[in-house]
Amino acid sequence: MSGDETTTTPPVLRVRGVHKSFDGTAVLSGIDLDIASHQVVVAIGASGSGKSTLLKTINLLERVDDGQIFLKGDDITDPRVNVDSVRSRIGVVFQQFNLFPHLSVIDNVTLASRKVHGVARDEAEAEAERWLDRIGLRAKLKDYPDRLSGGQQQRVAIVRAILSKPELLLLDEITSALDPLLVGEVLDLVRDLKTAGATILMTTHEMSFARSAADHVVFLHQGVILEQGAPDAFFGAPTAPETREYLSRLHAG
Ligand SMILES: Nc1ncnc2c1ncn2[C@@H]1O[C@H](COP(=O)(O)OP(=O)(O)OP(=O)(O)O)[C@@H](O)[C@H]1O
Ligand SMILES: [Mg+2]
Structure with a gap:
């Protein structure tokens, strides 16, 4: 019985045959990807290869x-799905502008868990x-985001995302x-989350991080x-020649 359970448990994320175009230009042309529980998958690829678009389709910011x-x-991706309820299961952190500027650090990080998940x-x-x-x-919890360094802001943004206990972190x-x-x-901090068992799909240009922390790497082209x-x-x-060229350009740059 328990053997059956492991084989039938669905992955945290399963992407199947995803296509997305903007104004007739294909940006995603048939993406298949599985992410198992506690896995860290790193997506790399040149600018414009579709990495952010892929993450946005998963967070339902873009429709497939x-x-x-x-x-x-x-x-x-079922059109009848409740978008807010899907988003409440996924934590997202972007490149910048992640924190609410008019809220203190503590209010920023607790807002979603209080308002969306009803935590006291x-x-x-x-x-x-x-x-x-x-x-x-901890000493900065009453401060506003503009008093924090960029690195501090991003760490606060990550803490905010994980306090909602997302099933998947983008x-x-x-x-x-x-x-x-x-x-x-x-x-x-991302390494700490991995150790704590988070399931993560991330894009980065930090290849040494990808090499040391990822369980699986995908190259989008x-x-x-x-x-x-x-x-x-x-x-x-x-x-693939394209992968080699991309990696060698990074090393050269
Ligand atoms: N809302 C949109 N409308 C029209 N075109 C878009 C839109 N979003 C993305 N694109 C186009 O889709 C392509 C892929 O963009 P995307 O942001 O997914 O690339 P990326 O791999 O994340 O690149 P980068 O490394 O620069 O972040 C680009 O050509 C971009 O101009
Ligand atoms: Mg991007």
């Missing part, structure tokens, strides 16, 4: 033209303080807008997954 996306077996203020704040303590920002270029000195502290694999195999011996 064709194909299906399942969250723990639920078809979230005391309970939400206690948990938020534990996380802020862990990332060294991180889109969360370190791209940061001073290089601040990138490490944000990526360290013109809207298709051209190559994918475990990081050691993927980075150690990429096979």
Whole structure:
């Protein structure tokens, strides 16, 4: 019985045959991707290859033209789906502008858990303080975002996303807008989340992070997954010429 359970448990995310065009131009051309529980999948690829669009279709910020996306077996691309309820199951952090500027750190991070998930203020704040303590920002909980460095803001944004206990975390270029000195502290927090068992789909240009922290790497090229694999195999011996060229351009740059 238990053996059957493991084989029948759906992955956290299942993307099947997803297509998306903008104004007649194909941006995603048949994406298939599975992410199992506790896996960290890193999507890489040149600018314009469709990485952000893929994340947006999963968060229902963009509707797919064709194909299906399942969250723990639920078809979230079904037009009858409740968009807010799907979004409440997914945590999202973007490159920048993640925090509400008019709310303090503590209000920023507890707002969703209180308003969307109905957690009592005391309970939400206690948990938020534990996380802020862990990332060294407990002293800043009454501050407004403009008093924080970019790296601190992104760590607060990540804490905000995980306090809602999302089934899936989408991180889109969360370190791209940061001073290089601040990138490490944000990526360290992502490593902590991985250790804590989070299921993550992220895009990044930080290849050393992808190599050391990802369970699986996918390379997008013109809207298709051209190559994918475990990081050691993927980075150690990429096979597609496009992958090699992309990686060598990064090293050259
Ligand atoms: N809302 C939109 N309307 C029209 N075109 C769009 C829209 N969103 C994205 N595109 C186009 O789709 C293509 C893929 O964009 P996307 O943002 O997914 O790329 P990306 O891989 O995330 O690139 P980057 O590394 O620069 O973030 C681009 O050519 C972009 O101009
Ligand atoms: Mg992008």
